[in-house]
Amino acid sequence: MTTTVARVDVVAVASPKRRRRAPGWLAVVPLLAFVAVAFGIPALAMLDGAFTVRDQATGATSYSAENLSASLRGAYLTALLGSVKLSAVSAALGALVGLPLAQAVVTSRFRALREAVLTASGVLANFGGVPLAFAFVATLGNAGVLTRHLGLTDKGWDLYSFWGLVIVYLYFLIPLMVLTITPALDGLRTQWREAAQNNGATTVQYWLHVALPVLAPSLLGGLVLLFGSAFAAYATAAAMVGSSIPLVTLQIADALSGNVLVGQENVALALSLDMVLVAGLVMAVYLPLQRRSARWLA
Structure with missing residues (x-):
């Protein structure tokens, strides 16, 4: 009985700590999402376009360092x-x-x-x-x-x-x-x-x-x-x-x-x-x- 009460106390003490940490991580999610949308997508588009070369005869595209x-x-x-x-x-x-x-x-x-x-x-x-x-x-x-x-x-x-x-x-x-x-x-x-x-x-x-x-x-x-x-x-x-x-x-x-x-x-x-x-x-x-x-x- 004493062991059970001790475990309940430990869980009761540990649970608020876990609950306090969760909002900290959740608060970062909007910032990370904004950075991914505002900076990540344009950066990927820039990288893709910088290495993309179009063949004027056929219109086909390929990756090359020609633009750089x-x-x-x-x-x-x-x-x-x-x-x-x-x-x-x-x-x-x-x-x-x-x-x-x-x-x-x-x-x-x-x-x-x-x-x-x-x-x-x-x-x-x-x-x-x-x-x-x-x-x-x-x-x-x-x-x-x-x-x-x-x-x-x-x-x-x-x-x-x-x-x-x-x-x-x-x-x-x-x-x-x-x-x-x-x-x-x-x-x-x-x-x-x-x-x-x-x-x-x-x-x-x-x-x-x-x-x-x-x-x-x-x-x-x-x-x-x-x-x-x-x-x-x-x-x-x-x-x-x-x-x-x-x-x-x-x-x-x-x-x-x-x-x-x-x-x-x-x-x-x-x-x-x-x-x-x-x-x-x-x-x-x-x-x-x-x-x-x-x-x-x-």
């Missing part, structure tokens, strides 16, 4: 390298400008200024596309307000060039860097600076030998994040420069609209797969850096 090889030749390769170059330059400049700006915000004594800058950065980091392109065209375009008042055209200024596009990208990349690096700057402890000063270190030596080595994972992670954001941008460049600057996103848009050679209808999907691979490499670099930065600044 075509996406890495000629104008397509030029566009891919152009996107990588634009993203790398924009990300580097965004990190160089965003770091001191974020440091000025973190060390400011005015809490209202910090909150205002971070709020504005959150808005500007997500402001892009056609509205951003129109704003710059109206301001710094060939007939823009500042272009006419400052005579920038006579000085060789051209918004619809590589460097003009870099400046436009910096409009949302610098605020993104501020948002990314501010938590890491908050993690720098005042005791480290005081210890460096007590040992005779100058401000420059503190940054070179203490702060920057600690911030290195966060800085590299922010740089990679900025690169990915610039690499995936499409609407701003499409509305501002069209096809005058070779970018892979613009090539994909042309291919999807039918502006390709006969037999290369699926090259757009191959170009998309190239972008996914680049984005995967970016995330493969970013996630370890993020974890290492979290350990240092915890």
Whole structure:
């Protein structure tokens, strides 16, 4: 009788634990279903189309790497390298400008200024596309307000060039860097600076030998994040420069609209797969850096 009562008690104690675990697993099911539908199905369709080749004579389809090889030749390769170059330059400049700006915000004594800058950065980091392109065209375009008042055209200024596009990208990349690096700057402890000063270190030596080595994972992670954001941008460049600057996103848009050679209808999907691979490499670099930065600044 005692054994039976003990078993009943054990079951009574264990059952609520099992009932508490079940809702946790059930809560993940909608998220997994959404990811499978929103990302899984398009990814499978992209993979299938990227490796599918149609015979123009018979209309038969077969699997081949011809589309991928075509996406890495000629104008397509030029566009891919152009996107990588634009993203790398924009990300580097965004990190160089965003770091001191974020440091000025973190060390400011005015809490209202910090909150205002971070709020504005959150808005500007997500402001892009056609509205951003129109704003710059109206301001710094060939007939823009500042272009006419400052005579920038006579000085060789051209918004619809590589460097003009870099400046436009910096409009949302610098605020993104501020948002990314501010938590890491908050993690720098005042005791480290005081210890460096007590040992005779100058401000420059503190940054070179203490702060920057600690911030290195966060800085590299922010740089990679900025690169990915610039690499995936499409609407701003499409509305501002069209096809005058070779970018892979613009090539994909042309291919999807039918502006390709006969037999290369699926090259757009191959170009998309190239972008996914680049984005995967970016995330493969970013996630370890993020974890290492979290350990240092915890």
